[in-house]
Amino acid sequence: MKQITDLVLGEHFTAFFVARRKEIKKKKNGDPFLALDLADASGHIDAVWWDFAPDLFGKTETDGIEAGDVVKVAGHVEEYQGIRQIRVEKIRRAKPEDQVDLAKLIPVVELDRQVLWQNFRKMIDSLANPYLLSLLRRIFDDEALAKKFIDAPGGKLWHHNYLGGLMEHTLNIATICDRLAKIYPAIDRDLVVAAALVHDLGKVDSYTYGPNFDYTDAGRLLGHIVIGSQMVAAKINEFPEFPGELAMKLQHLILSHQGKLEQASPVEPMTREAFILYYADEIDSKLNAIERINKDERPRGAKWSKYVNLLGRYLYLGEQQQK
Amino acid sequence: MKQITDLVLGEHFTAFFVARRKEIKKKKNGDPFLALDLADASGHIDAVWWDFAPDLFGKTETDGIEAGDVVKVAGHVEEYQGIRQIRVEKIRRAKPEDQVDLAKLIPVVELDRQVLWQNFRKMIDSLANPYLLSLLRRIFDDEALAKKFIDAPGGKLWHHNYLGGLMEHTLNIATICDRLAKIYPAIDRDLVVAAALVHDLGKVDSYTYGPNFDYTDAGRLLGHIVIGSQMVAAKINEFPEFPGELAMKLQHLILSHQGKLEQASPVEPMTREAFILYYADEIDSKLNAIERINKDERPRGAKWSKYVNLLGRYLYLGEQQQK
Amino acid sequence: MKQITDLVLGEHFTAFFVARRKEIKKKKNGDPFLALDLADASGHIDAVWWDFAPDLFGKTETDGIEAGDVVKVAGHVEEYQGIRQIRVEKIRRAKPEDQVDLAKLIPVVELDRQVLWQNFRKMIDSLANPYLLSLLRRIFDDEALAKKFIDAPGGKLWHHNYLGGLMEHTLNIATICDRLAKIYPAIDRDLVVAAALVHDLGKVDSYTYGPNFDYTDAGRLLGHIVIGSQMVAAKINEFPEFPGELAMKLQHLILSHQGKLEQASPVEPMTREAFILYYADEIDSKLNAIERINKDERPRGAKWSKYVNLLGRYLYLGEQQQK
Amino acid sequence: MKQITDLVLGEHFTAFFVARRKEIKKKKNGDPFLALDLADASGHIDAVWWDFAPDLFGKTETDGIEAGDVVKVAGHVEEYQGIRQIRVEKIRRAKPEDQVDLAKLIPVVELDRQVLWQNFRKMIDSLANPYLLSLLRRIFDDEALAKKFIDAPGGKLWHHNYLGGLMEHTLNIATICDRLAKIYPAIDRDLVVAAALVHDLGKVDSYTYGPNFDYTDAGRLLGHIVIGSQMVAAKINEFPEFPGELAMKLQHLILSHQGKLEQASPVEPMTREAFILYYADEIDSKLNAIERINKDERPRGAKWSKYVNLLGRYLYLGEQQQK
Amino acid sequence: MKQITDLVLGEHFTAFFVARRKEIKKKKNGDPFLALDLADASGHIDAVWWDFAPDLFGKTETDGIEAGDVVKVAGHVEEYQGIRQIRVEKIRRAKPEDQVDLAKLIPVVELDRQVLWQNFRKMIDSLANPYLLSLLRRIFDDEALAKKFIDAPGGKLWHHNYLGGLMEHTLNIATICDRLAKIYPAIDRDLVVAAALVHDLGKVDSYTYGPNFDYTDAGRLLGHIVIGSQMVAAKINEFPEFPGELAMKLQHLILSHQGKLEQASPVEPMTREAFILYYADEIDSKLNAIERINKDERPRGAKWSKYVNLLGRYLYLGEQQQK
């Protein structure tokens, strides 16, 4: 099925999109029309539906459509003042029987998720500490969890906000921790890598990951750190021979990985490994966020990004538009 | 056995104390003597041991004694420059077979702990919500836990830093929550009272409560909030019919009860009840801390306390010395 | 006279409203029309005036109307795209001789203000300390002041932002202080209750309380704390036998009741009573603000409020839509 | 009477000092002796009293002496390891009938206080605005107040911590405001100068200014800003024709002169004059504090001061030791 | 050539403006028209161009025009709903050969820049220290630099945001420092005045000062403090006899003049002169910002400014509209 970036001017098509915004506007003659912002994984495009009209009961075919819904659209592409837009012919909410593939509609990690997953399993297998190796395998051998983990986004808006983002982020952090452990021999490599692999596990239950990423109730009320810490605690409880000291250190790494109380970590790093994990997390989040800004928030041709509120500054992205 | 405040000038006695400080000083003739600060639940007093002397191997009878140890002392009370002190005749570390009653040696809550415990159970019994009632009973019917809970201090230094302090603090907070729920009908009284009763449960495993209160490793590395939240989670897991929404709200109250991320709560209050619990905790901690300051850090006859670092101010305690 | 929530589709009526917003828009034919947001104590509604037209001198009948004015409107209710609006037939600013009852136009405390006032007087009468009792009576026996106090809002936007809000807020705080004094015997109950009753007295001169609540010049330049503190000081000055120590403590409570310098208290709580008053104020402000958010800033059917900037979070309001 | 800096080695003298520290130490033979730190306006010096001995009742002649007391000492100057000290022969607390001149015992502003006072009155007389001129004259014509104002220190420790310091500081600030008003014509010169002259008036009742400067109870519980604001309010109340707008602006300047809420100003500067007064206060406090540090906290021969906690840095004072 | 404030209703004119905003809107018949916000040094005005139309290739005559460009406009003034606007007849981007005088198009300091420059040179000549005198002369004798300095704005938005603003600001600060040096004899007058004269020198390379003030890349990536510090360092390097101690002190003043690390000063004031320079900078920036707010952000007839975000407050500007 056509993706937005494939659409050709004049071409008629039928496709599924996420309706990111929906507004009723007025034509010159005062009649209402529907203006939409439609998106799929490849990008987004404005759309108009001129034949939109309430029936006798004030109801319209699009009444059920809310921002965030998946919709099925028949239409064609036209150009208005030099900008392409979709002229909608028919539109309705997607139904379960449409079996829409979300991964086509919302952004997905660039690398193949199965490849990432294999690399992720290899990173687990690299653990020499038998307790950590067993624990990690038990956690990720759970197929339901693995499925969620492979799909989960790494964040709502700021970084890794796409399907598979959590896995990509996790693997990057584990890699950084592994490299740093080679430079600093006092670090317990297996502990920090294992902790990296589960540090954001709670995120699988903290986001809804339908067409719009949002927080679950538990994601907001409990936070992904405590959710993840309880998931790991439950697995360790099933594993009586797991050393208490090791469990405590691992939990400390999960709990402290955001580095500061005001970043919602209930404890701050107190071990070498906890500092390493925190910095690795910072590096990967920041660099991923910069690439997102580079792609989405850089005025065409500009060397500077728009003002980035979360950082309180502009970013200098340089000339390299090709990247 | 004699308490420090009962000792009479000249009287010979044998008693157990906590050695809070131990120092080797020099007599005028250059010989060493031992200076101690001895404490029991009633107060503390300086002590000197003149006959302290290393043997041929440089060892002395007090070598094993470290600050924080319980010691058995035979001696009498003398006065030096107007201040009473103990002249030690014999001293040794306490042994297990001495069966020392810690509650005589370290400060204990003023009210009878059994009475407090009965009131605490009554507060549990006041819960009308059957899930919360059952949950709370299951938690506190565990005798090992109840024993620890009845003894635990409420804090290390700042407030309720005495045996039974945790129970007293918990009961006060539950009482305040109960009173406030009467003023604000939108509050779910049973939810907030139940949360109050378990909000600091993790403290039973966060402090060592021998002669000196200190943090356990887990107390520091995980924090009492997460420890307590996991204890409650484990009990709820044994209780499949417990409503998920209620469990989530209860956990939210435990996790957010310190009110602010920078106070080590991983989430901040987002429900009416969470705000109430946070304020009740603030009120009881602050008022208890003020009474401790009134007792311990108020120069004799002064209307003002010493400078209180944690508050960044002096406290005006007024004329009421009798209190 | 009709309130907004009573208006029936098609019905012709004449009524007074507050014009919260006034905008000149364009019809399809390019002619201007007037769009208004009209409010009374029961709610608000959009309104349009199609016959709006400048005269030869560019003046219109609505020229004098500014956002915030009380207007007299004749019109009827119609529906536009499923939303009710008022079609204005005649509109003019209200005149003094209209004798508009503001309490019908702007939100008023739910409970009857006369009942609140009687309860307030009873709380004064409950003071056993004769100096405080006399002082409080003198202050509130002043009829001009009492009249303003009974009407004053408790705040501009955040909490108790309706007529009578100040009295309701004050009475709640006094009640909380009274309850807490029962739990903590070291508290001087009469002092803290008396202080609660006057803690926000300066607010009677800090807000304009016409159709829009706003700050007076003095409200901004001096602040309600200092204004109130000077009002109480002036009354005490008329009362030579009032004990100096008691006056100082009472003033300290008024000055410190916002708890922190950065909350505009020129001194921070240094007495037990000052802490209690501060917490009681926090509790009542927060709970009232939450109910306002629950009513006004909760998307229909949602369990969560909109993002609350002042708290930096969403609030979980749960399922209880009926409330 | 001799000042400390005039004392000659070996000379016998009788003089009054402030006993800044008093300690009981032990001689080599174990007998107690008294070690004192004695100060007058010219400096301070160590003193020892060898003949100190408790009587049969454990009382000594110095029992009544507390740190901060004025004492009468007879003795002579000796040298111990190259450092001069006083060998006390007799010592007792000063009595009212001694009529000690405090200005000899505690630091006093360098310039003559009568000259400063005349300059201060001239600055008042320079006001062209008749209301401000009358108001300021009424305030400072009060002889009791003037007497306190002429003596009062400008601060406890940080700046102008000497008799007359308040007047010197006040006059400097008024001078700076006057100069700045010449550069910025939008400034109301008389308003800002008048406000400068009373901005710290509350300090006359905020410090005890006996041998040690300390806060009064009101100084701590109410703060000098509110005390001063109430003093000025009371004077304005006696003066019915004083324009309300002018009174409000003047009060705003007094209340906001510390510039920031967290510096205990209940409102922040909102007028041009309020900003000017705030900066003038900052400049004079900082420069005076630097001179104090230059004199008292600069290691001999060093170009750098000791670490200044309040500023969080060292100060570079350069080579100019002569200054 | 006509300035905006000179334009007369109905008059036809040709003039240059800065196009601050450019938008394509729709007429009632659906055709596009161009709406502009045109500015020159005297003010700004809305403009419409009805005859705007894309050619066959979708290009229009205004395609090259971007917000911020200087444009040449022929048109006349009309009135729409009581507000004057320009009806554009012809419009094009300005060309180099138009030799537009920017000083007519963007705001310029009120005083004559040549007079300011002479006063500035006089301030340099007032330096008695021969090294500082020579250094300052060498710096400002560089004609290219002097030209930029005479034109440069003092800031982008907040204060002195007009041509010549940097020179005006610099001269004011030097004047304040000179006055304060008279009050505090410990200050090295020549050092602080010289530092004042170069403190913001880096701003000449930190802003683009075409029609819109914006940061240069270096202005953002290095900051004006470091740029200026390196400019001065380079001049001192050409001047081998310049005393090292003096160079270091001068550099310290440049680097620390924003007073606080969080204000982008890499070091904080550590000398008397550095504090003075910092306060002088604060005073002049704040007072200039207040006058800008007074002129631009004060609702007509209001005594209060709009809310000033950077200050977190409203400003009370009083009745004096004439100013």
Next chain:
Amino acid sequence: MKQITDLVLGEHFTAFFVARRKEIKKKKNGDPFLALDLADASGHIDAVWWDFAPDLFGKTETDGIEAGDVVKVAGHVEEYQGIRQIRVEKIRRAKPEDQVDLAKLIPVVELDRQVLWQNFRKMIDSLANPYLLSLLRRIFDDEALAKKFIDAPGGKLWHHNYLGGLMEHTLNIATICDRLAKIYPAIDRDLVVAAALVHDLGKVDSYTYGPNFDYTDAGRLLGHIVIGSQMVAAKINEFPEFPGELAMKLQHLILSHQGKLEQASPVEPMTREAFILYYADEIDSKLNAIERINKDERPRGAKWSKYVNLLGRYLYLGEQQQK
């Protein structure tokens, strides 16, 4: 020559030490003796000099000795109450002709400095960008600079506070940046590695590195960031073909490497490479500080460090005493 850790009980020796502390104490008979804390690179030890005595003029042989001096000591090792100390027989300040090797007296980096230096040069040679390669070679080919760089400490107290610490720290950071550049292809590897190699260059002129590390005047007044930035700027100025854009980016990395304004960086990271350099610096500083704490501030046998003020927490160092 003997190092402190080699000294044998009873052995007579002559050696050089740093006198870290010098105090005059009293013997039992009242005579003064000298107590010293002597250190060399291997550790430190207490020392006493009993024969210390002032001559007739109150002068003693040790009068010139100040804390921080290098001293020549003849003496032997004795034991006092189980602790070894040096009994001094002769002591004097070291003279230039003693040609003391500081590297024996103060702590030195563990790895051989010549090996580190070769690795450092190899890292330079790994740069492919010809401009950066040439620039770095020019900088470090300067022998005087290289000599200082090889010896310089990385910090005064917190991290790498030993000779060679700067080089070790620099090389670690360059290594981390190199590794991270492999993980994130968008990073300009040569830019970030080159910046890492010079990021702390200014430290060579910011510390005195005699027996005690301390700041130079310029180190405090200008800061190592600006000093280093000016050193690099001067080298680039000698190199006219160096691309301006590259120079600006490199300078941005040097200036922003402390990551935050409040950490004394005058600009904050705005490029990918600047973030990477900042995190690499954080990681290496923190890990080195932890090892210092592990060695110096860990009570014997404890799993926890002492409280670390700069981090506001205890560190959990675990059981691994062997490390």
